[in-house]
Amino acid sequence: MTTTNTTTPTQGLRHAQLLARLEADYELHTRRLTEMVSEPVSDPEEAFTRDSLAATSRHALASIAAALRDVAQGRYGICEACDAPIPVERLEARPEARYCVSCQARRER
Numbered sequence: 001m002t003t004t005n006t007t008t009p010t011q012g013l014r015h016a017q018l019l020a021r022l023e024a025d026y027e028l029h030t031r032r033l034t035e036m037v038s039e040p041v042s043d044p045e046e047a048f049t050r051d052s053l054a055a056t057s058r059h060a061l062a063s064i065a066a067a068l069r070d071v072a073q074g075r076y077g078i079c080e081a082c083d084a085p086i087p088v089e090r091l092e093a094r095p096e097a098r099y100c101v102s103c104q105a106r107r108e109r
């Protein structure tokens, strides 16, 4: 395998593992949403819980989809805001992270 970018073999392997996790998460949330939609809920409290779970899954799917798009464009692991590489430890904690720690903190302020 030949690469023209500066990714080290170790990073490449870790990214491959992260990609597998992103794909697994994507599948999990898609399945959850499908199940939720197919089971009618009559209890209002249960419906509320399900709605918030569905919102969480939809939000996760959007983040994962964005990360997968970055993978396709060869920008995965690069901060969206400042172009700095996102530490792999951060990606391992949150594979869908698209900002480095300081840019994320700035956005949440």
Ligand SMILES: [Zn+2]
Pocket: 079, 080, 081, 082, 083, 084, 099, 100, 101, 102, 103, 104
């Ligand atoms: Zn940044």
